[in-house]
Amino acid sequence: GTGVVTATPEQGDVEYLSPVTIGGQTINMDFDSGSSDLWVFNTELAAGSQAGHSNFNPETSTTFQLLQGASFEISYGDGSGAAGNVGTDTVNIGGATVTNQAVELATAVSSSFVQDTQSNGLVGLAFSKLNTIKPVQQKTFFDNAIATLPIPVFTADLRHAAVGAYEFGNIDSTKFNGSLSWTDVNATSGFWQFSSQQFAVGTGPTMNLAGGQAIADTGTTLMIADPSIVNAYYSQVQGAVNNETVGGVTFPCAAQLPDLAVDIGGNYMATVRGDDINFSPVDAAGTTCFGGLQAGTAGGLQIYGDIMFKSQFVAFNGGNNSIGMAPHQ
Numbered sequence: 001g002t003g004v005v006t007a008t009p010e011q012g013d014v015e016y017l018s019p020v021t022i023g024g025q026t027i028n029m030d031f032d033s034g035s036s037d038l039w040v041f042n043t044e045l046a047a048g049s050q051a052g053h054s055n056f057n058p059e060t061s062t063t064f065q066l067l068q069g070a071s072f073e074i075s076y077g078d079g080s081g082a083a084g085n086v087g088t089d090t091v092n093i094g095g096a097t098v099t100n101q102a103v104e105l106a107t108a109v110s111s112s113f114v115q116d117t118q119s120n121g122l123v124g125l126a127f128s129k130l131n132t133i134k135p136v137q138q139k140t141f142f143d144n145a146i147a148t149l150p151i152p153v154f155t156a157d158l159r160h161a162a163v164g165a166y167e168f169g170n171i172d173s174t175k176f177n178g179s180l181s182w183t184d185v186n187a188t189s190g191f192w193q194f195s196s197q198q199f200a201v202g203t204g205p206t207m208n209l210a211g212g213q214a215i216a217d218t219g220t221t222l223m224i225a226d227p228s229i230v231n232a233y234y235s236q237v238q239g240a241v242n243n244e245t246v247g248g249v250t251f252p253c254a255a256q257l258p259d260l261a262v263d264i265g266g267n268y269m270a271t272v273r274g275d276d277i278n279f280s281p282v283d284a285a286g287t288t289c290f291g292g293l294q295a296g297t298a299g300g301l302q303i304y305g306d307i308m309f310k311s312q313f314v315a316f317n318g319g320n321n322s323i324g325m326a327p328h329q
């Protein structure tokens with residue numbers, strides 16, 4: 001069957017949380033199309049790490065089974081990470097259910113996860129080849145569910161400061177304008193990756209980024225793009241500066257931010273609303289704001305995170321490895 005769950009933004013849209021039922025226990029987790037491990041806060045963690053979190057208890061689940069000798073260890077690009085043991089259990093996301101889903105029980109988590117008490121783990125929705133479980137790699141929830149879904153798709157409908165949804169096995173056409181533009185994905189990297197070689201700032205000319213590649217990553221808060229795009233964009237924003245102390249571009253919160261259009265696979269220009277690129281104030285007075293668009297390494301993989309998802313409804317098709325996009329309704 002299909003599954004639909006709410007996606008509730010944390011304060012400042014830092015991440016989106018959705019309810020996941022594991023062995024009958026419902027836990028709010030962060031769905032991440034840029035990684036492939038489902039790991040959860042749990043009663044095996046040190047008490048100090050468990051504090052403030054919803055902790056899965058494998059002992060009270062009648063369907064949990066330890067995967068003897070299996071372990072995981074994941075580190076994320078922002079320097080955070082988690083590691084621990086592995087079991088299997090029945091995982092139900094809004095009605096879409098997988099029995100014997102690999103559920104990774106963290107026995108160690110980095111401080112950023114401990115401090116983020118709204119999030120109790122991640123549900124990886126990238127390709128299973130990135131799963132970190134050893135000695136035998138395991139499949140993602142979507143990979144396990146795909147055969148039982150009416151259509152082999154999950155969709156992300158993420159909103160600025162409002163409740164959105166993730167849906168499995170259905171494309172709700174009331175959630176977007178017009179029709180979806182589909183783009184082939186290169187799954188070799190394990191990410192939902194596509195070419196992104198053109199961009200436009202506001203009503204300005206289309207510019208080229210030869211060889212540009214990007215991933216659609218619901219687990220990343222911002223948009224991390226090539227420095228050439230970022231420089232071209234902020235050259236149009238009065239008072240924008242590269243602020244070493246806060247670690248990225250800031251500008252006056254009153255600045256008018258242009259939209260940014262980025263090429264998706266050569267088939268579609270996705271427009272990201274300028275308002276969403278005004279991400280958050282960095283000072284108490286709210287005079288200086290931090291950009292939702294920040295620079296990655298030149299020539300590196302661009303990461304189109306939640307800043308883009310707030311403007312675009314995205315469908316992930318695991319049947320033919322493609323991504324569909326359209327502006328939100």
Ligand SMILES: C[C@H](Cc1ccc(C(C)(C)C)cc1)[C@H](NN)c1nnnn1Cc1ccc2c(c1)OCO2
Nearest residue numbers: 032034035076077078080112113116119217219220
């Ligand atoms: C960061 C998230 C993974 C995560 C999500 C949430 C959290 C908190 C709960 C604590 C808020 C931490 C971590 C992302 N997921 N695909 C990811 N996982 N691996 N790479 N990325 C993208 C990247 C994000 C930020 C970079 C980066 C690369 O390189 C430099 O800075």
